[in-house]
Amino acid sequence: MLLFDDPYEQVLETIRDGYPDANKTDLTYDRSGHADFSFRMFRLKKQINTSFDQIASKVTAEILKIPAVRKVAQESGYLNIFLRDEFFLESVDKYLSERKQYPDTFQDPERVLVEHTSTNPTGPIHIGRTRNSIIGDSLARILARYGYRVSTQYFVNDSGKQVAALYKGFKMYHPGEPPAIDSLLSGYQKIYSEIKDDREKEKDLIEPVIKRYESGDSEIIGEIREYCTIVLEGIRKSLSSIGIKIDDYVWESNFLRGTELEAVFEMLDNRLKDENGATYIELDNETKVYLRRSNGTSLYIARDIAYHIFKALNSDWIIDVLGEDHKEHAARLSQILRDFMDFKPRLDVVTYSFMSLEGSRFATRRGNIVSLDDLLRRTEEEALKIVREKRPDMMEEKLSEVSKKVAVSSVRFNIIRVNSSKPVDFKWKEALSFDGDAAPFIMYAYARARRILEKAGEETSVDSRTYLKEERALSRNLYLYPIILQDAVSNLKPELIATYCLDLAKAFNEFYANCPVIGSGPEMGKRIMLTSAFSKILRDAGSLIGIEFLEEM
RNA sequence: GGGCGCGUGGCCCAGUCAGGAUAUGGCAAUAGCCUCCUAAGCUAUAGAUCGGGGGUUCGAAUCCCCCCGCGCCCGCCA
Numbered sequence: 001m002l003l004f005d006d007p008y009e010q011v012l013e014t015i016r017d018g019y020p021d022a023n024k025t026d027l028t029y030d031r032s033g034h035a036d037f038s039f040r041m042f043r044l045k046k047q048i049n050t051s052f053d054q055i056a057s058k059v060t061a062e063i064l065k066i067p068a069v070r071k072v073a074q075e076s077g078y079l080n081i082f083l084r085d086e087f088f089l090e091s092v093d094k095y096l097s098e099r100k101q102y103p104d105t106f107q108d109p110e111r112v113l114v115e116h117t118s119t120n121p122t123g124p125i126h127i128g129r130t131r132n133s134i135i136g137d138s139l140a141r142i143l144a145r146y147g148y149r150v151s152t153q154y155f156v157n158d159s160g161k162q163v164a165a166l167y168k169g170f171k172m173y174h175p176g177e178p179p180a181i182d183s184l185l186s187g188y189q190k191i192y193s194e195i196k197d198d199r200e201k202e203k204d205l206i207e208p209v210i211k212r213y214e215s216g217d218s219e220i221i222g223e224i225r226e227y228c229t230i231v232l233e234g235i236r237k238s239l240s241s242i243g244i245k246i247d248d249y250v251w252e253s254n255f256l257r258g259t260e261l262e263a264v265f266e267m268l269d270n271r272l273k274d275e276n277g278a279t280y281i282e283l284d285n286e287t288k289v290y291l292r293r294s295n296g297t298s299l300y301i302a303r304d305i306a307y308h309i310f311k312a313l314n315s316d317w318i319i320d321v322l323g324e325d326h327k328e329h330a331a332r333l334s335q336i337l338r339d340f341m342d343f344k345p346r347l348d349v350v351t352y353s354f355m356s357l358e359g360s361r362f363a364t365r366r367g368n369i370v371s372l373d374d375l376l377r378r379t380e381e382e383a384l385k386i387v388r389e390k391r392p393d394m395m396e397e398k399l400s401e402v403s404k405k406v407a408v409s410s411v412r413f414n415i416i417r418v419n420s421s422k423p424v425d426f427k428w429k430e431a432l433s434f435d436g437d438a439a440p441f442i443m444y445a446y447a448r449a450r451r452i453l454e455k456a457g458e459e460t461s462v463d464s465r466t467y468l469k470e471e472r473a474l475s476r477n478l479y480l481y482p483i484i485l486q487d488a489v490s491n492l493k494p495e496l497i498a499t500y501c502l503d504l505a506k507a508f509n510e511f512y513a514n515c516p517v518i519g520s521g522p523e524m525g526k527r528i529m530l531t532s533a534f535s536k537i538l539r540d541a542g543s544l545i546g547i548e549f550l551e552e553m
Numbered sequence: 554g555g556g557c558g559c560g561u562g563g564c565c566c567a568g569u570c571a572g573g574a575u576a577u578g579g580c581a582a583u584a585g586c587c588u589c590c591u592a593a594g595c596u597a598u599a600g601a602u603c604g605g606g607g608g609u610u611c612g613a614a615u616c617c618c619c620c621c622g623c624g625c626c627c628g629c630c631a
Contacts, residue, residue, distance in 0.1 A: 025571045032574065042573070042611090078574065120631080160631060278629045293629040300631050324625050327557060353558070353624070361624095390593065406593090418566070421558060423624060430565075434593060436579040437566070444593050452590050491570075499567060502578070513586095513595040531590095553593075 001147050004103035004482045005091040007068040011037055011081060014066065018058045021047050029483060035073075035080030036476065042077035052077055085467035088475035089526070092533050102537060103482035105147040112148045113311050114140040116321040117239070117246065118155040120162045121231040122188050125238050126369040127415075127426060128355040128362045134415045134546070135352055136321040137244045138494035141544045146489045148317070151247045155307060158228045159253045160300070164209040165191050166231070167224050172205075179227050181234050214256070214297055221253065238372045242408050243546050250310070252303055260306040261298055265291070267309075271340050281336065289332055304333055308343070317346045319492065324351050324421075350492050352420035358427055372411075375431065380407035382432040387553070398552075405548040409439035412546040417498035437502055439547055442538065445505035445512075447553045449535040452517050453528070454551075462525040470511040474530060477507045478537050485541075494545055501542050508534050 008027065015022045022044055030038045041055045056074040063072050063081060068091075071082040095102035116136020119129045136152065144150040157163065169187030170179060177183055195202040212220045232249070239246070255261050265272065268291075271281050277294035291302040311318050322330055330349040337343035356362065362369050383403035387394065394402070414431060418424050434440045467475070481500070488496040517527040539549050 023571085028571095031568085031577085034574065038574090040573070075574075157631070162631075275629085280629080288629095290629045295629085297629090299629070304631095324558070326626090326631090328626050329631085331557090351558085351625095356624090386593075391591085419559095422566090423559065425565095427565095430580085433580075436593095438579085438593090440593050441579090444591080448591065448594085455590060495567090499578090502567095506578075509594055512590080516590065518590050552591080 001106040001108055002103040002482045002485060003099075003106055004095060005068075006482070007066055007083060007087075008037065010066050011039075011063055011069070014062045015039060015059050017062065019044055019048070019055070029480065030080070034075070034078070036083045037081040039079035039081065040077065041079055045077070055079070085472050085475070086465050088472075088479040089530055089533065092475070092478045092537070093529055096533055096536055101540065102478075102533070103485070105145070108147040108149070110148055110316040111314060112140075112143050112150045112317045112319065113153060113315040114143070114150060114319045114321065115153045115155060115311070116140075117235075118157070119235065120157050120160075121228040121235065122162050122166050123185055123231070124371045124373060125235045126362065126371050127375050128369070130242075130372045130375075130411075131352050131355055131415050131420075131424070132321050132323065133239055133244050134242075134412050135350060135420055135494060136319075138412075138416055138497070138545045139319060139321070139350065139492060141546075142485070142488050142494055142497060143319075145540075145544055146485060152245075153248045153250055153311070154246045156228060156232060156249050156251050158225055158251050159213065159256055159303075161206055161210070163224055163228055164206045164213065165195070166227055167220070168205050168209050170227060179230055181230055184227055184231060210297075216257070221257075225251070225253070238376075241376055242372070242411055243548065250307065252307070255303050255306040255310070256298065260310060261302060264302060264306045264309065267341055268336075281340065283332065283335060284339075287332075289336065301329065301333060301336075304329075305336060305341075308333065308337060308347070309341070312343060312345050315345050318348070320347075320349045322349055322351050324353050327351050348492060350420065353423040355424045355426050357425075359425060370426065376407055376411055378428075379411055379432060380404055383407050383410070383434065386434060391553075402550055402553050405550055406434065406440055406443065406553070409443060409547040410434060413439035413442075413498060416494055416545045417502075419493070419495050440553075442501045442505045442542055442547055443549060443553060445508045446535055446538050446542070446549050447551060448512055449508065449531045449538075450551045452531050453535065456518050456524070456528050456531075462529060463522045464526045468515055470507070470514045471527070471530060474504075474507040474511045474534060477504050478530075478533050481537050481541060497541055497545050501538065501545070501547070504534070504538050504541065508538070 008029070012022065012024065012027050015027065026043045027037055027039050030036060039059075041052050044055060045052070052074065056079050059079070060072045063069055068083050068087045069081060070084040073080045073082070092102050095104055114136050117125075117129070117133045119125060119132070125133070140150050140152045166184060166188045169189075169191030170184050173187040173190050174183040191205065195205060209220065213224065265279070268281060272279050272291070273282060278290055279292035280288040280290045282288055289301060290299055292298055308318065320330060330351070334347055334349065337347065354362070357368060357370060360368060380403050383406040384399060387399050387402045387406070391399070410431075415424065417437070484496055484500045488494060511530070515523070515527060517524060517531055520527055542549065
């Protein structure tokens with residue numbers, strides 16, 4: 001939960017004193033530039049038959065009594081409410097100096113579990129999959145900032161067809177070798193191209209592995225686990241290179257071998273139906289969801305149910321980040337948990353649309369992919385070229401630090417800024433461009449602010465209460481941070497933070513161009529405070545979506 | 554064929570949940586701004602039948618219906 005001063009509630013209460021029917025949506029934080037808050041009287045007028053003039057005159061005097069309010073002006077059906085110019089900065093600064101952050105957070109006892117990435121450990125992570133990780137990690141950071149107790153989890157598939165192929169491929173093409181990441185992956189790719197169009201061959205090669213695995217052959221179970229661990233280590237490294245660390249890795253095979261899966265079938269017992277030895281459950285709309293094959297082995301959804309029951313043990317709110325191809329699966333899973341099982345936690349599934357590469361589909365086996373490592377490396381090279389050009393004075397070591405951070409931030413920002421339900425077509429030209437609505441714009445604004453503070457010191461005595469329009473716009477933007485955070489949490493939309501960072505950086509750049517800080521006499525104290533608040537809040541918000549900040553760039 | 558999602562200037566994106574005041578920024582284009590805190594910046598100009606058609610409403614990018622285009626799903630795969 002967030003703590004901050006918000007006159008919104010007071011204004012709404014005041015309106016309700018006069019018109020109890022006034023709805024939360026009748027009063028808005030104005031975005032059009034007409035006011036700070038707009039009371040949209042035309043909405044209220046639907047319910048009660050009074051003129052705008054009457055409504056306005058009934059509440060105006062009372063609203064004006066609220067200390068933060070400076071002016072109330074009626075414009076036809078709108079009642080525009082203006083706050084005092086200095087309110088924003090003063091209220092933000094109060095939190096920053098007394099509580100060290102704006103907004104302050106009240107620790108929420110709710111435990112949130114975000115599951116993301118969970119890609120099969122059969123290859124390096126590519127940028128399509130990375131969208132999952134970036135969304136999941138940003139959500140986890142945002143929820144933690146809001147005050148929840150958050151942890152993240154990766155569900156490792158180490159028991160299906162994919163990993164059986166990983167095992168078999170390595171054994172076939174690299175017999176006798178000690179397992180290593182390159183040989184594991186090349187073995188997997190080779191066997192995959194052999195079996196992809198040949199079901200018989202697949203059956204011959206893969207099924208015996210699965211049979212041995214499911215019969216509890218501890219040698220093969222151990223070896224597969226070992227191979228998966230090696231590939232997973234590569235994925236873990238790639239993720240860590242863009243600042244993503246996942247708290248726990250949960251192995252799917254644990255549910256197979258433990259009692260969890262059996263427990264699921266027991267819990268669902270009176271719902272289970274049989275068809276030629278296979279077990280299924282029937283949903284309201286007569287769809288059959290198969291949980292167990294006629295050969296007795298379990299299906300993915302059954303194991304996922306077991307996994308969710310496990311998650312529920314330590315969570316009040318579970319969030320799954322999944323590709324759009326899993327939407328149907330997720331819907332069925334939620335329905336089964338909700339309708340047929342005693343599942344307590346809140347469950348949300350955040351899905352995202354696929355990414356394509358220069359207009360065509362990502363295809364792992366056709367080599368039409370870009371791995372996260374490749375993307376990051378090329379982005380870093382490009383960034384290095386640009387910094388070198390812009391800062392010929394910079395030391396080599398510094399150049400490398402700057403280009404690294406620019407690259408990480410850019411990769412994450414380009415993906416997170418787009419609404420997750422929209423498809424993203426990855427284009428090298430765009431990925432390697434750092435102009436405009438991009439991470440460096442945000443990082444650069446921060447570096448500028450830090451330079452001013454470095455030169456001007458952190459003086460905080462404020463002599464001026466007059467605000468130029470750039471100063472006011474920046475102050476108001478700072479003040480709005482908790483509102484945006486709240487919105488991002490309640491809608492699980494990390495992209496709102498990205499948009500906010502851009503808006504905030506833009507407001508600062510306009511301030512920077514028009515309001516000199518150093519040597520501005522009576523304005524200086526206020527402008528230093530504004531610059532300082534800006535640097536802290538931008539860094540706070542940007543960090544939630546993985547932007548890495550630099551004092552100099 | 555059925556289900557889910559997406560469609561906003563040449564290109565990318567915001568706004569759609571909770572309908573309202575001249576539809577947000579950026580890229581590319583054109584014209585300006587560094588004797589002054591880093592020009593990865595700022596200012597200005599130009600560019601939009603908000604996929605199309607109906608409907609609801611005083612008012613629709615936003616809600617409802619139909620259609621078109623694209624993506625995903627429709628396995629005893631994951």
